[in-house]
Amino acid sequence: MAEKEPAGELRLVGVTKRFGAVAAVDALDLTVAQGSFFALLGPSGCGKSTTLRIVAGLEQPTAGRVFLAGRDVTDLRPYQRPVNTVFQSYALFPHLDVFDNIAFGLRRRGMADVAGRVARMLAMVRLDGFERRRPAELSGGQQQRVALARALVNEPRVLLLDEPLSALDLKLRRQMQIELKRIQTGVGATFVHVTHDQEEAMTLADTVAVLNAGRVEQLGAPADLYELPATAFVANFLGQANLLAGRVTGRAGGELLVEAYGSRFSVPAGRSRSTAGPVLLGVRPERLHLAPAGADVPAGHQHVTGVVTDSSYVGLGTRHLVRTPWGAELTAFAAYGTGDPAVGAGTGAAVVAHWNPAHAFLVPGDTGPGPAGTHP
Structure with missing residues (x-):
C-alpha cells in the first residue's frame, strides 16, 4: 500500500540540521x-x-524530509519550489525602479501580462503611483511593501518571511503588522513568519510554534499559548509570567493543591500541565492585583505579601515590582480606569498581591521552593 500523502500545505518530518556538533534544528516535526x-x-x-x-x-537538512502541498521537495533547488522569501534586508535591486523590481521574477519566467500583474500587486500593497521610484527614494515601510509585492506577484503557495519588520521603528512596525495580515487575508496564501517578537507573533499569526534549541516547545493559537503555556520557557517567552516554585501535594475535586514557600495554593486541574512533583505556579502580571497590607482580598483569591520596590508608568497603566518574603520579585500590571488600587501603589508600600486561582496555571518545575526556583 502506498504511503498516505502528508497533510497540510507545508510539512516537516524529522528535519535536523547540524553544523558540526551543534544541532541548529533537532528532529523537527511541523505541519x-x-x-x-x-x-x-x-x-x-x-x-x-x-x-x-x-x-x-537555501539549506540542505542533515536528516528529514520537507513536503510542500504533499510533494517531497527536500532535494529540489530553491527556484523549483513553490515558495518565495522576504528577508529582513528586503534585498531590492537598487538600480531598478519599483515596477521593475516587482516584475523581475515574472520576466525571468516568461509570464504574460506583466504590466497587469504588477499593477494588481501595487494596488494590493497600496503603492499605486510609485512605479518609477527607486528603492532609495522610499521609506522603510514602502521598501518592505515592494519586497512583499515582488514575492507575491509570483503566486507562491507559501511565502516565507524572515524577520521582515525588525528593521522598522515601533510605530511603522505596528502599521506593517496590520498591512501584512490584510495582505495575507487578501491573497489567501500560506505565510510562515519567523520572529523573535512575541507581540508580533501574537498579532499576526493564527498558529504559533515556540522554538527552543531547535525543537518545538509548544504549538497552538496565540491565546492558548498565553493562557495555558506548557513550560516555563513558553510562559516567559510569550509574555511575562510570575512563576512560584512549589510542589503538588494532592487534589481536591477539580483543583490541584500546591505548597510553595510555606503557603498553600490551588490551581484548576484543567489549567495544569503537571499534576505531581515539582511545579511552577504561574500568574500573569495583569492577573496579579495589589491591595494595601492588612486589607481584605476578594473571596476565593489567593495571595502573598510583599513590598513595592518599583512603580513604572507604561502608558496604559502602571507596572509594579513587589519583593516577596522569600526574596523574589513579582510583577503586577494595573490598568488605568479599572479601579484597581494597585494603580496608586508607591515604592516602599506594604501590599498583598492576590489573584483568582481560575487565572493561574501550573507548568513542570525541576527545582524546589526557593529563590533559585522562582521566576518573577
Missing part, C-alpha cells in the same frame, strides 16, 4: 495548514531562521 498565517517564534539561535532556509531550499 502548517493551507492558507494560515504561521509564526515561528523564539530567541536568537533557536533554529527558526535555519528552519525557514531549509523550507526555501
